[in-house]
Amino acid sequence: MTDVHPVCVRFHAAIELIGTRWTGAVLRALFTGQHRYAQIKAAIPGVSDTMLAQRLRALQEQELVERRVLSTTPVQVEYHLTQRGLELEPVLESIITWAHKWIPLPEEDPAAGVPAPAPTRS
Amino acid sequence: MTDVHPVCVRFHAAIELIGTRWTGAVLRALFTGQHRYAQIKAAIPGVSDTMLAQRLRALQEQELVERRVLSTTPVQVEYHLTQRGLELEPVLESIITWAHKWIPLPEEDPAAGVPAPAPTRS
Numbered sequence: 001m002t003d004v005h006p007v008c009v010r011f012h013a014a015i016e017l018i019g020t021r022w023t024g025a026v027l028r029a030l031f032t033g034q035h036r037y038a039q040i041k042a043a044i045p046g047v048s049d050t051m052l053a054q055r056l057r058a059l060q061e062q063e064l065v066e067r068r069v070l071s072t073t074p075v076q077v078e079y080h081l082t083q084r085g086l087e088l089e090p091v092l093e094s095i096i097t098w099a100h101k102w103i104p105l106p107e108e109d110p111a112a113g114v115p116a117p118a119p120t121r122s
Numbered sequence: 123m124t125d126v127h128p129v130c131v132r133f134h135a136a137i138e139l140i141g142t143r144w145t146g147a148v149l150r151a152l153f154t155g156q157h158r159y160a161q162i163k164a165a166i167p168g169v170s171d172t173m174l175a176q177r178l179r180a181l182q183e184q185e186l187v188e189r190r191v192l193s194t195t196p197v198q199v200e201y202h203l204t205q206r207g208l209e210l211e212p213v214l215e216s217i218i219t220w221a222h223k224w225i226p227l228p229e230e231d232p233a234a235g236v237p238a239p240a241p242t243r244s
Contacts, residue, residue, distance in 0.1 A: 004164040005154055007147045009228055011214075014221035019141005025129045032127055042126040084224050091220055092133075094212045099136035102206050106131055 017062065018091065022047055022055050027085065028092060030065065035078040064088070139184065140213065144169055144177050149207065150214060152187065157200040186210070 018024055022044070029043040041052055056079060059065035064085035070076040081088075140146055144166065151165040163174055178201060181187035186207035192198040203210075 004156060004161050006167055007150045007154075007165050008218065008221070010221040010225040011150060011218050012147045013225050014217050015141055015146030015214075016143060017141075017225075018217070019137055019139075019146065021138060024137030024141065025134045028129045028133060032129075034126060039126050043129050045128055087220055087224065090216045091213070092137075094216045095136050095140070096130065096133050098209055098213055099130070099132040102209065103132040103135050103139075 018088065020055075020058075022051055023059065024092075024095075026052070026055050026059065027064070027081075027088060030079060030081050030085070031089065031092060035080060037077065037079070040079065059085070140210065142177075142180075144173055145181065146214075146217075148174070148177050148181065149186070149203070149210060152201060152203050152207070153211065153214060157202060159199065159201070162201065181207070 018027065025044045025047070026040060029040045032043070034040045034043045037052070037056075040056075041047060041049070044052070056065060056067075060067055063082055065079050066082050068078045068080060070078060140149065147166045147169070148162060151162045154165070156162045156165045159174070159178075162178075163169060163171070166174070178187065178189075182189055185204055187201050188204050190200045190202060192200060
């Protein structure tokens with residue numbers, strides 16, 4: 001077994017970073033143009049405030065997301081993908097392509113896993 | 123906020139399926155040609171037998187991996203990606219591309235997260 005090549009630690013860190021529960025959904029909401037907390041929350045049925053706040057904080061620490069405070073009255077806060085986050089687009093697109101082929105719609109498989117809102121095709 | 127489009131439940135299920143701890147590393151080991159249990163384990167420094175056995179079982183239940191019993195003496199068991207699993211290749215490739223640009227090597231960032239073996243670049 002001297003020819004076994006270890007799995008790249010950077011790949012391993014990356015796949016578990018984006019696959020952490022709720023993280024992928026938050027990233028996708030940002031990619032589809034939701035930038036305010038309430039919009040992001042509305043785009044992710046089932047996410048709690050505690051979890052969403054925690055995930056947004058973690059994504060900022062990982063430098064995938066930046067928090068912008070707009071000098072409006074009252075001030076508004078927006079979350080935007082950084083360059084590091086934006087470059088995940090091909091990853092998310094390839095997952096969407098695979099999921100639309102291989103993951104059944106909730107009606108077809110009620111045991112599919114993720115808490116299911118009304119189904120959506122994109 | 124009537125224009126908020128919910129995140130696709132199939133995308134959400136898919137990204138958390140592949141991002142479950144150790145799952146991405148097991149898939150990657152299979153893609154790089156490791157098929158026997160001991161080879162897969164050797165390719166994933168830090169994984170325990172309990173965890174690896176559990177992940178291989180889950181991947182079979184998810185129909186991403188099939189277990190083949192070879193009629194040799196003694197019998198040998200191999201794990202292979204199914205068509206459903208093989209079609210994750212573009213997903214893994216896009217994650218590798220992103221990780222090699224955006225995830226530092228362990229020496230550069232000892233707090234990167236995943237238990238680190240000797241670094242590898244592929």
